[in-house]
Amino acid sequence: MNGFPDKPIKLTPALKDYIWGGMRLKDLYGRDNGGNRIAESWELSVHENGMSETEFGRLGDLLDAHPEAVFPEGGKLPVLIKYIDALDKLSVQVHPSDEFAREHEGDNGKTEMWYIMGAKEGAGIYCGFKRNTCREEFMKAVQDCTVAELLNFIPVKAGDCFLIPAGTVHAIGAGCLICEVQQNSNVTYRVYDYDRRDSKGNARELHVDKAAQVINFSEFGDCTNSGEYASIASGGRIRKLTECEYFKCRELELNGKFEETAGNSFRAVNVLEGSGKISGEKFASGDSFFVPCGTTYALEGKCKAIITEGAENK
Numbered sequence: 001m002n003g004f005p006d007k008p009i010k011l012t013p014a015l016k017d018y019i020w021g022g023m024r025l026k027d028l029y030g031r032d033n034g035g036n037r038i039a040e041s042w043e044l045s046v047h048e049n050g051m052s053e054t055e056f057g058r059l060g061d062l063l064d065a066h067p068e069a070v071f072p073e074g075g076k077l078p079v080l081i082k083y084i085d086a087l088d089k090l091s092v093q094v095h096p097s098d099e100f101a102r103e104h105e106g107d108n109g110k111t112e113m114w115y116i117m118g119a120k121e122g123a124g125i126y127c128g129f130k131r132n133t134c135r136e137e138f139m140k141a142v143q144d145c146t147v148a149e150l151l152n153f154i155p156v157k158a159g160d161c162f163l164i165p166a167g168t169v170h171a172i173g174a175g176c177l178i179c180e181v182q183q184n185s186n187v188t189y190r191v192y193d194y195d196r197r198d199s200k201g202n203a204r205e206l207h208v209d210k211a212a213q214v215i216n217f218s219e220f221g222d223c224t225n226s227g228e229y230a231s232i233a234s235g236g237r238i239r240k241l242t243e244c245e246y247f248k249c250r251e252l253e254l255n256g257k258f259e260e261t262a263g264n265s266f267r268a269v270n271v272l273e274g275s276g277k278i279s280g281e282k283f284a285s286g287d288s289f290f291v292p293c294g295t296t297y298a299l300e301g302k303c304k305a306i307i308t309e310g311a312e313n314k
Contacts, residue, residue: 003065003066003294004062004066004069005056005292006022006292006294006295007279007281007292007295007297008269008278008279008281008289008291008295008297009054009056009059009062009289009290009291009292010021010054010055010281010283010287010288010289011021011043011044011052011053011054011059011220011288011289011290012052012053012054013031013041013042013043013045013052013082013288014041014042014045014050014052015031015033015038015040015041015042016038016039016040016041016042016049016050016139017033017037017038017039018037018039018040019039019088019196019198019199019204020039020086020087020088020089020090020174021037021038021039021040021085021086021087021088022037022038022039022085022086022087023037023038023085023087024038024085024177025041025083025085025286026038028285028286029041029083029211029285029286030286031038031286036073037087038085038143039084039085039086040082040083040084040085041082041083042080042081042082042266043081043082043083043268043270044059044077044079044080044081044270044288044290044308045059045080045081045082045184045186046059046060046063046076046077046080046183047060047080047096047184047185047186048060048255049186050186050289054231054288054290056194059075059077059290063076063077066292068293068294069266069292069293070265070293070310071264071265071266071293071310072152072263072264072293072294075310076184077184077186077266078183078246078310079181079182079183079184079246079247079308079310080182080183080184080185080186081179081180081181081182081268081288081308082179082180082182083117083177083178083179083180083271084172084176084177084178084179084260084306085177086173086174086175086176086177086178087174087175087229088174089171089172089173089174089194090144090171090172090173091171091190091191091193091194091204092126092147092148092151092169092170092171092190092191092192092193092266093169093170093171093188093189093190093191094167094168094170094188094189094191094211094214094215095109095110095111095112095166095167095185095187095188095189095214096109096110096165096166096167096187096189096210096213096214097109097166097167097214098183099125100213100214101185101187102173104210105187107186107187108183108184108185108187109166109183109185109187110166110182110183110185110187110188110247110280111164111165111166111182111183111244111246112163112164112165112180112181112182112183113161113162113163113164113180113181113182113224113241113242113244113247113249114161114162114172114178114179114180114239115159115160115161115178115179115180115181115241115249115251115306116156116157116158116159116160116161116176116177116178117158117177117178117179117272118149118158118176118177118181119156119157119158119175119176119177120144120174120175120176121175122155122175123155123156123173123174123176124153124154124155124156124173124174124176125153125154125156125162125170125171125172125173125176126148126151126152126153126154126169126170126171126173126263127151127152127154127162127164127168127170127220127222128151128168128169128170128216128218128219128220128221129150129151129152129169129217129218129219129220129221130150130151130152130220131219131221132217133150133216133217134217135212135215135217136168137150138150138212138215138217139208139212142191142192142208145192145195147192148171148192151169151170151171152219152220152310156173156176157305159251161226161241161242161249161251163220163222163223163224163225163242163244165216165223165244166183166214167214167216168214168216168220169191169211169216179218179270179272179306180300181247181306181308183246183247183248187268188207189207189208189210189214190204190205190206190207191206191207191208191211191213192206193206215270217245224242225240225242225243226240226241226242227240227241228238228281229253232254232256232258234256234257234258235253235254235255235256235257236252236253236254236256236258237252237253238250238251238252238253238258239251241306243311244311245311246310246311247308247309247310247311248307248308248309248310248311249306249307250306250307250308251305251306251307252299252303252304252305252306252307253303253304254274254276254302254303254305255300255302255303256303257298257299257300258298258299258300259266259296259298259299260296260297261294261295261296261297262291262293262294262295262296262297262309263293263294264293264309265293265309265311266274266290266291266292266293266309266310267290267291267297267307267308267309268288268289268290268306268307268308269288269289269291269293269297269299269305269306269307270288270289270305270306270308271283271284271285271286271287271288271303271304271305272285272286272303272304272305272306273285273303273304274301274302274303274304274305275301275302275303276299276300276301276302276303277298277299277300277301278297278298278299278300283294283301285303
């Protein structure tokens with residue numbers, strides 16, 4: 001590719017300190033946020049609120065100059081990938097569709113996938129409603145601080161995966177460690193935050209009116225559609241995690257070698273566990289890479305990784 005590195009590019013994440021975060025990402029991957037909590041580590045991001053860095057400069061600047069590194073015909077990077085450490089529970093929230101977000105926020109909507117990297121005993125997530133409800137019932141529950149009683153609670157364990165379309169009210173429970181693959185967006189409408197206060201004693205902003213305009217009030221239906229594991233001839237196995245109109249994700253459990261060409265889209269490789277080499281360069285647990293479209297790359301070693309690509313040029 002003319003002027004763009006023809007190899008996997010290692011990424012340096014942007015780190016976020018939110019009131020519900022913990023320190024597991026420091027313990028697991030050596031992330032350093034100056035002693036502060038690391039609620040989120042934005043591993044692959046071109047968003048202005050937290051951009052990944054590379055040895056060649058900011059990832060967003062590189063891809064603006066070389067959109068053909070994203071898709072063969074060019075295009076914008078459609079995803080943002082982060083690790084989330086929920087020491088405490090996150091707010092009950094919802095993300096809007098593209099249409100609503102672009103009109104009201106000047107940003108993309110947000111469909112996302114949660115891959116459970118780890119979970120403490122009893123940990124779980126909230127996804128959608130237990131049953132069909134309506135705006136009036138929802139607004140009353142907000143006033144009564146009983147929103148969680150309407151929501152569908154799912155106990156989780158390492159390896160579980162959930163696709164959460166825009167409009168699905170949701171919350172991550174305390175004790176969850178998650179790899180999130182989402183649209184390139186930072187729009188969140190908080191519905192309920194347990195009357196928590198920040199370090200200055202202030203309650204965090206809620207966005208109930210906007211949330212009520214975008215929430216899907218139907219009973220939750222799981223559309224993740226994960227696949228079965230398939231063996232890799234040279235060692236290990238791979239499976240589809242989920243696929244939507246913005247991205248496709250696979251889980252790779254490698255004990256040998258895996259090679260492919262990123263012919264139709266970029267690839268993002270997030271190494272959750274293990275070590276080895278990617279196209280001849282060493283990697284360790286926690287490392288993340290951007291693989292340019294058109295590049296053939298190879299992983300060798302023993303590891304678990306999430307491989308993400310764009311489903312279509314959005």
